[in-house]
Amino acid sequence: MDKIVVLDFGSQYSHLICRRIREFSVYAELVPYDISLEELKKHNPKGIIFSGGPSSVYNSDAPTPAEGIFDTSLPLLGICYGHQLIVNKYGGKVKRANKEYGSSLLTIDNDKDLLSGVGESVRAWMSHGDEAEEIPPGFQVIGHTESAKAAAIASEEKSIYGIQFHPEVVHTEQGTEILKNFVLKVCGASQDWTMEGFIETEVEKLSKIQGNVLCGVSGGIDSTVAALLIHRAIGDRLKCVFVDNGLLRLDEAKEIEEMFKNNFKVNFSAVDAGEVFLGKLKGIEDPEKKRKIVGEEFVSVFTEFAEKNGPFKWLAQGTLYPDVIESGVSKGPASVIKSHHNVGGLPDWLDLEVLEPLKELYKDEVREIAKILEVPEKLFMRHPFPGPGLSVRIIGEITPKKLEICKLASKIVEEELMEANLYQNVWQAYAAVGDDKAVGVVGDERKYGNIVMIRVVDSIDAMTADWTRLPHGLLEKMSNRITNEIEDVTWVTYTISSKPPATIEPQ
Ligand code: XMP
Numbered sequence: 421m422d423k424i425v426v427l428d429f430g431s432q433y434s435h436l437i438c439r440r441i442r443e444f445s446v447y448a449e450l451v452p453y454d455i456s457l458e459e460l461k462k463h464n465p466k467g468i469i470f471s472g473g474p475s476s477v478y479n480s481d482a483p484t485p486a487e488g489i490f491d492t493s494l495p496l497l498g499i500c501y502g503h504q505l506i507v508n509k510y511g512g513k514v515k516r517a518n519k520e521y522g523s524s525l526l527t528i529d530n531d532k533d534l535l536s537g538v539g540e541s542v543r544a545w546m547s548h549g550d551e552a553e554e555i556p557p558g559f560q561v562i563g564h565t566e567s568a569k570a571a572a573i574a575s576e577e578k579s580i581y582g583i584q585f586h587p588e589v590v591h592t593e594q595g596t597e598i599l600k601n602f603v604l605k606v607c608g609a610s611q612d613w614t615m616e617g618f619i620e621t622e623v624e625k626l627s628k629i630q631g632n633v634l635c636g637v638s639g640g641i642d643s644t645v646a647a648l649l650i651h652r653a654i655g656d657r658l659k660c661v662f663v664d665n666g667l668l669r670l671d672e673a674k675e676i677e678e679m680f681k682n683n684f685k686v687n688f689s690a691v692d693a694g695e696v697f698l699g700k701l702k703g704i705e706d707p708e709k710k711r712k713i714v715g716e717e718f719v720s721v722f723t724e725f726a727e728k729n730g731p732f733k734w735l736a737q738g739t740l741y742p743d744v745i746e747s748g749v750s751k752g753p754a755s756v757i758k759s760h761h762n763v764g765g766l767p768d769w770l771d772l773e774v775l776e777p778l779k780e781l782y783k784d785e786v787r788e789i790a791k792i793l794e795v796p797e798k799l800f801m802r803h804p805f806p807g808p809g810l811s812v813r814i815i816g817e818i819t820p821k822k823l824e825i826c827k828l829a830s831k832i833v834e835e836e837l838m839e840a841n842l843y844q845n846v847w848q849a850y851a852a853v854g855d856d857k858a859v860g861v862v863g864d865e866r867k868y869g870n871i872v873m874i875r876v877v878d879s880i881d882a883m884t885a886d887w888t889r890l891p892h893g894l895l896e897k898m899s900n901r902i903t904n905e906i907e908d909v910t911w912v913t914y915t916i917s918s919k920p921p922a923t924i925e926p927q
Pocket of ligand 1: 711804805806807808812848882883919922923924925926
């Protein structure tokens with residue numbers, strides 16, 4: 421498989437370079453900027469990309485590539501800071517300029533190679549403080565903007581290119597075309613990165629492992645896909661365990677069990693620990709205490725299962741590529757099998773090695789695999805669900821009655837959003853319940869019942885969120901159904917707090 425290696429100099433967009441390249445079916449991997457020549461050669465790349473980064477090339481502590489990286493004769497593309505590294509290395513001059521952020525018009529001066537087929541000019545996304553003042557001997561300007569006269573440079577003879585703008589962000593028109601020109605035309609890489617191919621090679625690799633594998637599944641897409649790949653490779657030597665903590669969405673536990681047992685014929689055990697969890701949570705009102713109890717109880721149930729059903733050599737996890745890389749300090753090549761370490765609070769004596777078959781993948785690639793493996797669409801279209809489950813959506817003590825209300829009302833919110841074709845447009849949607857009560861009238865009778873809060877939010881990454889402006893008719897339908905179908909509820913409210921200052925979950 422052909423590969424492009426991206427050296428990460430710490431730009432917030434470094435990841436996106438890999439994603440864009442993988443989107444046109446070439447494998448790209450992010451590695452630390454200081455990777456040694458020897459390590460780099462092990463990747464056998466078809467080309468190298470230097471990412472952007474926050475530094476200035478003339479700072480004494482500016483990150484630079486290791487000895488010999490510039491001399492590989494492989495095609496090289498520098499983006500932003502990477503561009504300045506190239507200018508500096510080959511005898512040009514970088515100067516501090518007025519900071520330029522946002523979109524600029526890039527005029528194409530030479531439409532061969534890197535900028536072929538992109539037109540006479542494009543909007544290009546800039547985010548830099550320095551710029552090339554003098555280009556190195558042997559290079560020519562192939563594109564400029566009003567403020568950056570050397571916004572794109574090339575030494576076609578050496579196959580080295582530098583661009584001041586970011587082709588990986590969507591705001592750069594034809595950005596993918598520019599990356600394609602580099603990867604496909606200049607580097608000559610083949611488009612052979614497909615998820616079918618990944619499944620085949622990964623299953624072959626996994627089939628070589630010895631010993632039994634334990635995989636905790638949550639019903640989420642990552643652990644499900646990880647389990648299914650391992651199952652394809654080693655069959656019943658994989659044991660999946662699903663801990664039902666009693667805090668899941670309505671019917672969720674049953675659906676997950678059916679999927680693993682009936683659809684996939686996986687060696688699957690569901691541990692019904694609902695009563696144990698709810699027992700430990702009895703009388704607890706503090707949100708942090710509740711979280712802690714749920715976390716500790718999970719480890720305890722999981723450990724007990726491992727002890728009784730072992731011995732296991734491996735613990736499988738659905739870790740994804742972005743989880744293993746932090747910008748600027750990326751840990752380099754992600755291998756399938758990580759060396760021995762203690763995981764997520766599990767005791768050392770279990771002595772498990774970690775198996776992470778999705779460690780090289782982005783979420784959208786995992787979704788693609790899920791489709792190929794015929795995982796029911798419902799599972800990977802569902803909103804993210806917090807680890808501590810409904811305990812973060814029940815304010816105050818968790819009682820069976822409040823839990824029931826939370827489950828039923830949340831189901832109604834989800835159903836109505838789906839019916840209105842809005843479910844996929846929102847980040848999360850549920851109903852929360854606390855101890856507040858309000859008077860209602862049912863028939864001719866006064867009724868003192870619970871208040872339910874509907875929460876529906878828009879977000880991109882859960883760091884910030886805004887309440888969704890749902891149509892009033894839809895809110896009315898949700899409210900009517902909740903009060904009609906759930907006996908103890910008299911009032912329904914809609915939360916209109918954004919994050920910040922609120923959070924997405926109430927606890
Ligand atoms: P907050 O409520 O902090 O939540 O705005 C942000 C996002 O994180 C989810 N969430 C959790 N997920 N364990 C999880 O796995 C947790 O303890 C947890 N708490 C909140 C929440 O659903 C939202 O998407």
